[in-house]
Amino acid sequence: xxxxxxxxxxxxxxxxxxxxxxxLVDNGYNVVGVVTMPDKPVGRHQTELSLSPVKQYAMxxxxxxxxxxxxxxxxxxxxxxxxxxxxxxxxAFRMLPEIVWNMPRLGTFNLHAALLPQYRGAAPINWxxxxxxxTTGVTTFxxxxxxxxxxxxxxxxxxxxxxxxAGDVHDRLMVLGARLVTxxxxxxxxxxxxxxxxxxxxxxxxxxxxxxxxxxTCRINWNxxxxxxxxxxxxxAPYPAAWTVxxxxxxxxxxxxxETEKESCLPDVPCGTVVTNGRDVFKVALADGFLHLKVLxxxxxxxxxxxxxxxxxHAESVLxxx
Numbered sequence: 567x568x569x570x571x572x573x574x575x576x577x578x579x580x581x582x583x584x585x586x587x588x589x590l591v592d593n594g595y596n597v598v599g600v601v602t603m604p605d606k607p608v609g610r611h612q613t614e615l616s617l618s619p620v621k622q623y624a625m626x627x628x629x630x631x632x633x634x635x636x637x638x639x640x641x642x643x644x645x646x647x648x649x650x651x652x653x654x655x656x657x658a659f660r661m662l663p664e665i666v667w668n669m670p671r672l673g674t675f676n677l678h679a680a681l682l683p684q685y686r687g688a689a690p691i692n693w694x695x696x697x698x699x700x701t702t703g704v705t706t707f708x709x710x711x712x713x714x715x716x717x718x719x720x721x722x723x724x725x726x727x728x729x730x731x732a733g734d735v736h737d738r739l740m741v742l743g744a745r746l747v748t749x750x751x752x753x754x755x756x757x758x759x760x761x762x763x764x765x766x767x768x769x770x771x772x773x774x775x776x777x778x779x780x781x782x783t784c785r786i787n788w789n790x791x792x793x794x795x796x797x798x799x800x801x802x803a804p805y806p807a808a809w810t811v812x813x814x815x816x817x818x819x820x821x822x823x824x825e826t827e828k829e830s831c832l833p834d835v836p837c838g839t840v841v842t843n844g845r846d847v848f849k850v851a852l853a854d855g856f857l858h859l860k861v862l863x864x865x866x867x868x869x870x871x872x873x874x875x876x877x878x879x880h881a882e883s884v885l886x887x888x
Contacts, residue, residue, distance in 0.1 A: 567652075569595045572755060575651040575670070577601040579618045582740050583657040586677060587620060589744035590655075591627055595751060599649040600624040601659070604633045638663050653754060655747060656709065667709040672754055674709045677747055679739045680776065681705060681721055683764040686714035687776030691739065692732050696801030697774060698793065700726055702735060704743040706750040708761055717761030719750050731800040731825075779806060786810045788838040788887055792828045792855040799826050799857075807863070811888045812840070818888075819879075824869060825861035830854060838887050846873045850887055 574597050576587050590597055602624070605615040617625075624631050630649070634642035643665060654674035656662065667674040680690035681703040687693075694702040703723035710716040724738055753759045779802070786795060786808050802808040807822040833851040835841065841856065842848045849856040863869040864879075 567755065569593075569751065569755060572596055572751070573598045573650055573652045574751070575599045575601065575646065575649055575654045576620075576657075577654065577659040577662075578620045578657040579603045580658050581619045582679070582736060582743075583659070584619050584623045585740045585744040586655070586657045586747040587623060589748055590751070591629075593748055595748070597629055598651065599630045599632060599646070601632045601634070601646070603660075604635055637666055653751065655751070657743070657747070661713060662709060664711065675706050675719060675750060675754075676709055676714075676716070677743045678705045678707065678714055679736075679743065681723055682707060682714060682718060683768055684774055685776040686773070688778040690776040691735050692779055692801050693774065693776040694801075695726060695730065695732050695735060696798050698797040702726055702739070704739050704746050706746055707764075715764060717763055718767060719753065719759055719761050720746055721767075722746055729800075731803040733804045781806070784808050786823070786887075788850060788852060790852060792830065792852045792857050795852055795857050796826055796828050799823050813888055820865055822863045822869075823859055823861070824863070825859075827858040827860060829856040829858060831856065840887060842876065844876055846876065848872045848876060 572595065574590065574595055576590065576597050576599070578584075578587065579602050587597070587600065600620060602618045602620045605617055605621070608614050608616045621631055621633070632642065632645055636642070637660065646666065647669065651670045653672040654667065654670050656674060656676040662674065678690065680694060681701070682705040685693055691702070701723050703721055705721045706719045707716040708719065722742060724742060726735055784802050784806055786798060788795065788810070799808040803824045807824060809820060809822045812819040812821060829849065832854070833839070833856060835851045837852055839851040840848065841851065847858070849858045860872050861869060862872065862875050
Protein backbone atom coordinates (compact mmCIF):
# COMPACT_ATOMS: atom_id res chain seq x y z
CA UNK A 567 0.00 0.00 0.00
CA UNK A 568 1.26 3.50 -0.83
CA UNK A 569 0.33 6.89 0.64
CA UNK A 570 -2.29 7.51 -2.05
CA UNK A 571 -4.10 4.29 -1.06
CA UNK A 572 -3.75 4.62 2.73
CA UNK A 573 -7.04 6.01 4.06
CA UNK A 574 -6.39 8.63 6.76
CA UNK A 575 -8.86 10.33 9.08
CA UNK A 576 -7.42 13.49 10.63
CA UNK A 577 -8.61 14.97 13.96
CA UNK A 578 -7.75 18.47 15.19
CA UNK A 579 -9.09 21.92 15.92
CA UNK A 580 -6.70 24.92 16.42
CA UNK A 581 -4.08 26.60 14.24
CA UNK A 582 -1.41 24.22 15.54
CA UNK A 583 -3.28 21.33 13.89
CA UNK A 584 -3.68 23.03 10.50
CA UNK A 585 -0.01 22.77 9.54
CA UNK A 586 0.10 18.98 9.89
CA UNK A 587 -3.10 18.60 7.87
CA UNK A 588 -1.73 20.92 5.19
CA UNK A 589 1.49 18.92 5.05
CA LEU A 590 -0.45 15.70 4.52
CA VAL A 591 -2.67 17.18 1.81
CA ASP A 592 0.15 18.99 -0.02
CA ASN A 593 2.24 15.83 -0.09
CA GLY A 594 -0.49 13.67 -1.59
CA TYR A 595 -1.59 11.60 1.41
CA ASN A 596 -5.15 10.30 1.18
CA VAL A 597 -7.12 12.19 3.82
CA VAL A 598 -10.65 10.78 3.58
CA GLY A 599 -12.14 12.73 6.48
CA VAL A 600 -11.49 15.47 9.04
CA VAL A 601 -12.96 15.49 12.54
CA THR A 602 -13.03 18.82 14.37
CA MET A 603 -14.96 20.67 17.06
CA PRO A 604 -18.52 21.90 16.40
CA ASP A 605 -18.92 25.53 15.34
CA LYS A 606 -19.14 27.94 18.28
CA PRO A 607 -21.71 30.75 18.58
CA VAL A 608 -19.96 34.13 18.90
CA GLY A 609 -20.86 37.79 18.89
CA ARG A 610 -22.98 39.91 21.14
CA HIS A 611 -26.14 37.97 20.41
CA GLN A 612 -24.44 34.61 19.79
CA THR A 613 -25.96 34.59 16.31
CA GLU A 614 -22.70 34.15 14.36
CA LEU A 615 -20.72 30.93 14.19
CA SER A 616 -16.97 30.63 14.58
CA LEU A 617 -15.39 27.84 12.54
CA SER A 618 -12.29 26.08 13.83
CA PRO A 619 -9.08 26.76 11.87
CA VAL A 620 -8.97 23.08 10.88
CA LYS A 621 -12.51 23.25 9.52
CA GLN A 622 -11.71 26.39 7.54
CA TYR A 623 -8.74 24.69 5.90
CA ALA A 624 -10.67 21.45 5.28
CA MET A 625 -13.45 23.40 3.58
CA UNK A 626 -10.93 25.11 1.27
CA UNK A 627 -9.63 21.70 0.22
CA UNK A 628 -13.05 20.10 -0.16
CA UNK A 629 -12.39 17.48 2.52
CA UNK A 630 -15.20 15.63 4.23
CA UNK A 631 -15.82 17.16 7.68
CA UNK A 632 -17.32 15.57 10.80
CA UNK A 633 -18.19 17.71 13.85
CA UNK A 634 -19.59 15.54 16.62
CA UNK A 635 -20.87 17.05 19.85
CA UNK A 636 -20.14 13.76 21.60
CA UNK A 637 -17.51 11.31 20.47
CA UNK A 638 -19.55 8.31 21.62
CA UNK A 639 -22.64 9.37 19.67
CA UNK A 640 -23.74 6.27 17.69
CA UNK A 641 -24.48 8.39 14.62
CA UNK A 642 -20.94 9.79 14.66
CA UNK A 643 -19.43 6.34 15.27
CA UNK A 644 -21.22 4.92 12.24
CA UNK A 645 -20.26 7.89 10.08
CA UNK A 646 -16.64 7.53 11.17
CA UNK A 647 -16.67 3.80 10.52
CA UNK A 648 -18.07 4.41 7.02
CA UNK A 649 -14.86 6.27 6.13
CA UNK A 650 -12.98 2.94 6.44
CA UNK A 651 -9.84 4.60 7.76
CA UNK A 652 -6.64 2.57 7.86
CA UNK A 653 -5.04 5.13 10.17
CA UNK A 654 -6.19 8.04 12.34
CA UNK A 655 -4.04 11.04 13.24
CA UNK A 656 -4.80 13.33 16.17
CA UNK A 657 -3.27 16.79 16.61
CA ALA A 658 -4.58 19.11 19.35
CA PHE A 659 -8.01 17.55 19.69
CA ARG A 660 -10.03 15.95 22.48
CA MET A 661 -9.50 12.78 24.46
CA LEU A 662 -10.86 9.94 22.34
CA PRO A 663 -12.90 7.01 23.64
CA GLU A 664 -11.54 3.55 22.87
CA ILE A 665 -14.27 2.87 20.34
CA VAL A 666 -12.78 5.71 18.27
CA TRP A 667 -9.02 5.31 18.70
CA ASN A 668 -9.16 1.55 18.34
CA MET A 669 -11.17 1.63 15.11
CA PRO A 670 -8.50 1.75 12.33
CA ARG A 671 -6.53 -1.39 11.55
CA LEU A 672 -3.21 0.50 11.84
CA GLY A 673 -4.22 2.36 14.98
CA THR A 674 -4.39 6.03 15.94
CA PHE A 675 -1.38 8.19 16.68
CA ASN A 676 -1.14 11.60 18.30
CA LEU A 677 1.28 14.49 17.85
CA HIS A 678 2.19 16.00 21.23
CA ALA A 679 4.07 19.31 21.59
CA ALA A 680 6.62 18.07 24.13
CA LEU A 681 9.24 15.39 24.59
CA LEU A 682 7.14 12.72 26.25
CA PRO A 683 7.04 11.45 28.93
CA GLN A 684 7.61 15.04 30.09
CA TYR A 685 4.72 17.51 30.00
CA ARG A 686 1.74 15.25 29.61
CA GLY A 687 -1.37 17.41 29.53
CA ALA A 688 -3.15 20.24 27.77
CA ALA A 689 -0.53 23.02 27.80
CA PRO A 690 2.94 21.53 27.22
CA ILE A 691 4.40 24.51 25.37
CA ASN A 692 3.41 27.03 28.03
CA TRP A 693 4.73 24.97 30.92
CA UNK A 694 8.07 24.22 29.25
CA UNK A 695 8.73 27.96 28.89
CA UNK A 696 7.31 28.81 32.34
CA UNK A 697 9.68 26.28 33.89
CA UNK A 698 12.65 27.82 32.11
CA UNK A 699 13.49 24.77 30.00
CA UNK A 700 16.13 25.23 27.32
CA THR A 701 14.92 22.30 25.20
CA THR A 702 11.55 20.97 24.12
CA GLY A 703 10.25 19.09 21.11
CA VAL A 704 7.49 17.03 19.55
CA THR A 705 6.48 13.40 19.94
CA THR A 706 4.28 11.04 17.98
CA PHE A 707 2.79 8.13 19.91
CA UNK A 708 0.03 5.55 19.62
CA UNK A 709 -3.06 6.30 21.69
CA UNK A 710 -4.07 4.01 24.51
CA UNK A 711 -6.43 4.15 27.49
CA UNK A 712 -4.66 7.00 29.31
CA UNK A 713 -3.83 10.59 28.34
CA UNK A 714 -0.42 11.02 26.67
CA UNK A 715 0.98 7.71 27.93
CA UNK A 716 1.04 5.60 24.76
CA UNK A 717 4.04 3.98 23.08
CA UNK A 718 6.33 6.48 21.40
CA UNK A 719 6.97 6.30 17.67
CA UNK A 720 9.19 9.34 17.05
CA UNK A 721 10.60 12.30 18.98
CA UNK A 722 12.53 15.36 17.86
CA UNK A 723 13.90 18.18 20.01
CA UNK A 724 14.42 21.92 19.49
CA UNK A 725 16.12 24.55 21.67
CA UNK A 726 14.26 27.24 23.60
CA UNK A 727 16.18 30.52 23.81
CA UNK A 728 15.94 32.91 26.75
CA UNK A 729 14.05 35.40 24.58
CA UNK A 730 11.48 32.95 23.16
CA UNK A 731 7.92 33.22 24.35
CA ALA A 732 5.30 30.49 24.12
CA GLY A 733 4.12 31.82 20.76
CA ASP A 734 7.61 31.52 19.27
CA VAL A 735 7.94 27.94 20.49
CA HIS A 736 4.41 27.11 19.30
CA ASP A 737 5.18 28.21 15.74
CA ARG A 738 8.48 26.31 15.66
CA LEU A 739 6.90 23.10 16.97
CA MET A 740 3.93 23.45 14.61
CA VAL A 741 6.24 23.24 11.59
CA LEU A 742 8.49 20.57 13.08
CA GLY A 743 5.45 18.55 14.17
CA ALA A 744 3.95 18.58 10.68
CA ARG A 745 7.12 17.01 9.30
CA LEU A 746 7.16 14.45 12.11
CA VAL A 747 3.56 13.50 11.30
CA THR A 748 4.36 12.67 7.67
CA UNK A 749 7.53 10.81 8.68
CA UNK A 750 5.49 8.79 11.17
CA UNK A 751 2.94 7.89 8.47
CA UNK A 752 5.79 6.80 6.20
CA UNK A 753 7.25 4.65 8.98
CA UNK A 754 3.90 2.97 9.55
CA UNK A 755 3.43 2.37 5.81
CA UNK A 756 6.85 0.81 5.44
CA UNK A 757 6.60 -1.31 8.57
CA UNK A 758 9.56 0.46 10.20
CA UNK A 759 7.68 1.30 13.40
CA UNK A 760 9.06 -0.07 16.65
CA UNK A 761 7.12 1.85 19.31
CA UNK A 762 8.79 2.26 22.69
CA UNK A 763 7.08 2.37 26.07
CA UNK A 764 7.47 5.75 27.73
CA UNK A 765 8.92 4.20 30.88
CA UNK A 766 11.90 3.04 28.81
CA UNK A 767 12.67 6.64 27.80
CA UNK A 768 12.50 8.08 31.29
CA UNK A 769 15.87 9.30 32.58
CA UNK A 770 14.74 9.10 36.18
CA UNK A 771 14.07 12.82 36.53
CA UNK A 772 10.84 14.07 38.04
CA UNK A 773 8.05 14.19 35.47
CA UNK A 774 6.61 17.65 34.99
CA UNK A 775 2.90 17.89 34.16
CA UNK A 776 1.28 20.32 31.73
CA UNK A 777 -2.21 20.95 33.13
CA UNK A 778 -4.76 23.20 31.50
CA UNK A 779 -4.22 26.89 32.22
CA UNK A 780 -6.96 29.01 33.76
CA UNK A 781 -7.21 32.75 34.40
CA UNK A 782 -6.08 32.49 38.00
CA THR A 783 -3.09 30.41 36.89
CA CYS A 784 -1.89 33.47 34.95
CA ARG A 785 -1.65 35.90 37.88
CA ILE A 786 1.96 36.94 38.52
CA ASN A 787 3.54 36.23 41.88
CA TRP A 788 5.96 39.09 42.59
CA ASN A 789 7.45 37.41 45.67
CA UNK A 790 10.00 35.43 43.67
CA UNK A 791 13.16 35.89 41.66
CA UNK A 792 13.30 37.84 38.41
CA UNK A 793 14.06 34.75 36.29
CA UNK A 794 11.00 32.92 37.59
CA UNK A 795 8.74 35.93 36.92
CA UNK A 796 10.37 36.58 33.53
CA UNK A 797 9.89 32.95 32.44
CA UNK A 798 6.32 32.94 33.74
CA UNK A 799 5.38 35.98 31.66
CA UNK A 800 7.00 34.76 28.42
CA UNK A 801 5.52 31.30 28.99
CA UNK A 802 2.03 32.81 28.82
CA ALA A 803 2.68 35.21 25.93
CA PRO A 804 0.98 35.99 23.67
CA TYR A 805 -1.90 33.87 24.95
CA PRO A 806 -3.53 33.70 27.44
CA ALA A 807 -1.13 36.33 28.92
CA ALA A 808 0.12 36.86 32.45
CA TRP A 809 -1.60 39.58 34.44
CA THR A 810 -1.26 41.66 37.57
CA VAL A 811 -3.07 44.41 39.44
CA UNK A 812 -1.58 47.91 39.69
CA UNK A 813 -2.47 49.56 43.00
CA UNK A 814 -2.68 53.24 43.87
CA UNK A 815 -4.39 53.61 47.21
CA UNK A 816 -7.92 52.32 46.70
CA UNK A 817 -7.61 52.41 42.92
CA UNK A 818 -6.76 49.14 41.21
CA UNK A 819 -6.09 48.52 37.51
CA UNK A 820 -5.71 45.05 35.98
CA UNK A 821 -3.10 44.80 33.23
CA UNK A 822 -1.80 41.98 31.06
CA UNK A 823 1.94 41.83 30.52
CA UNK A 824 3.42 40.39 27.33
CA GLU A 825 7.10 41.32 27.34
CA THR A 826 9.68 42.16 29.99
CA GLU A 827 13.42 42.57 30.51
CA LYS A 828 15.52 41.49 33.50
CA GLU A 829 17.69 43.77 35.63
CA SER A 830 19.75 41.91 38.21
CA CYS A 831 20.50 43.84 41.39
CA LEU A 832 19.52 44.04 45.06
CA PRO A 833 16.53 46.40 45.17
CA ASP A 834 16.28 48.73 48.16
CA VAL A 835 12.48 48.63 47.99
CA PRO A 836 10.03 45.81 48.88
CA CYS A 837 8.97 43.19 46.32
CA GLY A 838 6.09 44.47 44.21
CA THR A 839 7.14 48.12 44.36
CA VAL A 840 6.81 50.00 41.08
CA VAL A 841 9.63 52.32 40.03
CA THR A 842 9.08 54.58 37.02
CA ASN A 843 10.29 57.81 35.47
CA GLY A 844 6.82 58.42 34.03
CA ARG A 845 8.14 58.29 30.45
CA ASP A 846 9.72 55.03 29.33
CA VAL A 847 10.79 53.12 32.44
CA PHE A 848 8.27 51.07 34.40
CA LYS A 849 9.81 48.34 36.51
CA VAL A 850 8.77 46.14 39.41
CA ALA A 851 11.00 45.09 42.29
CA LEU A 852 11.52 41.39 42.97
CA ALA A 853 13.79 39.54 45.38
CA ASP A 854 16.90 39.77 43.25
CA GLY A 855 16.29 42.58 40.81
CA PHE A 856 13.78 44.50 38.75
CA LEU A 857 11.57 43.32 35.92
CA HIS A 858 11.11 46.04 33.30
CA LEU A 859 7.62 45.89 31.80
CA LYS A 860 7.90 46.52 28.05
CA VAL A 861 4.54 45.59 26.47
CA LEU A 862 1.26 45.81 28.40
CA UNK A 863 -2.48 45.92 27.91
CA UNK A 864 -5.23 47.34 30.09
CA UNK A 865 -8.75 45.92 29.97
CA UNK A 866 -10.62 47.24 26.95
CA UNK A 867 -7.48 48.79 25.44
CA UNK A 868 -5.07 47.70 22.75
CA UNK A 869 -1.69 46.22 23.48
CA UNK A 870 0.90 48.99 23.85
CA UNK A 871 4.55 49.71 24.56
CA UNK A 872 5.52 50.94 28.01
CA UNK A 873 6.04 54.46 26.61
CA UNK A 874 2.50 54.48 25.16
CA UNK A 875 1.16 53.07 28.40
CA UNK A 876 2.84 55.76 30.51
CA UNK A 877 1.55 58.57 28.31
CA UNK A 878 -2.01 57.63 29.18
CA UNK A 879 -1.58 56.36 32.71
CA HIS A 880 -0.43 58.38 35.73
CA ALA A 881 2.07 55.75 36.67
CA GLU A 882 4.25 58.05 38.75
CA SER A 883 1.62 57.73 41.49
CA VAL A 884 1.38 53.92 41.35
CA LEU A 885 2.43 52.38 44.63
CA UNK A 886 2.90 48.80 43.53
CA UNK A 887 1.50 45.63 42.08
CA UNK A 888 -0.46 42.78 43.61
